[in-house]
Amino acid sequence: MGKYALWVCFVLLSGHSLVYAQGDAAAGEEKSESCAGCHGEDGNSNAPIFPKLAGQHASYLAKQLHEFKKGKRANPTMTAMAEPLSDADIDDISAYYARQKVTLEKAEKPNPLGEKIYRTGNASSAVPACTGCHGPDGAGNPSAKFPALRGQYAAYLEKTLSDFKSGERANDANSIMRAIAAKLSSEEIAAVSGFTAGLQ
Ligand code: HEC
Ligand code: HEC
Missing domain, CATH: 1.10.760.10 (Cytochrome c-like domain)
Known part of the structure; x- marks a missing residue:
């Protein structure tokens, strides 16, 4: 019984995260054209004031984009960028950036x-x-x-x-x-x- 309940939990949980991350990365690549000027084509931004998005988890990216859109995360530039995005656009764009590889920075001097x-x-x-x-x-x-x-x-x-x-x-x-x-x-x-x- 305990084992069965655990198994059901596992199936439900893993099913849930699959549904969450089910954007279409190829569609997301096209939809992210307007983002490239600041965040770079593959999500490795060109300037340190723009966060890198490459390799970030889709679940986290989608949360941020929904919250910029609603103004719950306050940033006028990003709110304007997120406003026209539909839920599907957000899932697709998040899936695209999540699949890119983040360029690592040099390990810092001892800190x-x-x-x-x-x-x-x-x-x-x-x-x-x-x-x-x-x-x-x-x-x-x-x-x-x-x-x-x-x-x-x-x-x-x-x-x-x-x-x-x-x-x-x-x-x-x-x-x-x-x-x-x-x-x-x-x-x-x-x-x-x-x-x-x-x-x-
Ligand atoms: C004009 C420059 C600019 C453009 C264009 C732009 N962004 Fe941003 N983006 C920013 C800045 C600046 C921040 C950091 C906001 C802050 O400091 O809170 C940011 C933050 C983000 C974050 C949060 C990252 C994190 O680590 O929390 C996401 C996600 C994001 N942008 C996605 C996008 C997407 C998707 C697009 C295109 C639809 C886009 N951005 C277009 C400047 C831009
Ligand atoms: C209990 C869990 C927890 C601990 C401990 C924690 N964090 Fe976080 N951190 C989070 C969560 C959750 C978020 C995402 C918040 C959101 O959804 O906007 C986050 C977001 C961040 C971000 C924003 C990332 C981005 O891309 O914008 C930074 C930076 C960060 N944490 C640094 C730290 C540092 C430094 C420490 C240690 C001093 C720390 N965190 C400890 C849970 C934690």
Whole structure:
């Protein structure tokens, strides 16, 4: 009985994530033409102020695009870009970028503060280890919608963490990232961003 229930759960859960990620990547490639100027043709953006989308989980990308569209993640440029997209467009574009390969950044010079925060957190200010959700190599977790972070530009990581800290970015479920970023100093945000960008 226990075993059977577990099996049913597994089938239901895996079925669910398949449905979620079922965009058409080939259609998504065409639909992403208007994004290429900032995010690059394959989602490896040309400038560090534009986040890389290549290799990011489709579930996370789709969540962000729906939330830009609704204005729940506040960014006038991206809200304007997401507004005309239908649900199917969002699934297709997300499937396309998820299949591209992110270009990794160079591993950073030793950065003990950034590494400590990423791997173990900061016990004195109750910051949890980033690795617990984003993974030891920054690969994230698609079913939990924990984004991949490796290869992302440090400048974007630092901006978005500062936005979580100030509350300007407030689309994280249950305030997970706002609560964590609020406990990080600006120095810690800069250090952990540099370390995370260089994860291989
Ligand atoms: C004019 C430049 C520009 C264009 C064109 C553009 N974006 Fe963006 N995009 C941005 C910027 C800037 C951000 C970062 C917003 C922030 O700081 O919160 C962003 C963020 C994103 C994110 C969130 C990434 C993350 O890691 O959370 C996604 C997803 C995204 N864009 C998808 C798209 C798609 C799909 C298109 C085309 C339909 C597009 N963008 C077109 C500038 C652009
Ligand atoms: C309990 C799980 C959890 C922990 C621990 C955690 N994160 Fe996150 N993180 C998330 C979730 C969930 C999101 C996605 C929020 C959303 O949907 O917009 C996220 C998003 C992010 C983003 C935005 C990525 C992007 O592409 O815009 C950054 C950067 C980030 N986290 C960095 C960190 C750092 C640095 C730490 C450690 C100090 C950390 N996270 C710890 C769950 C976590």
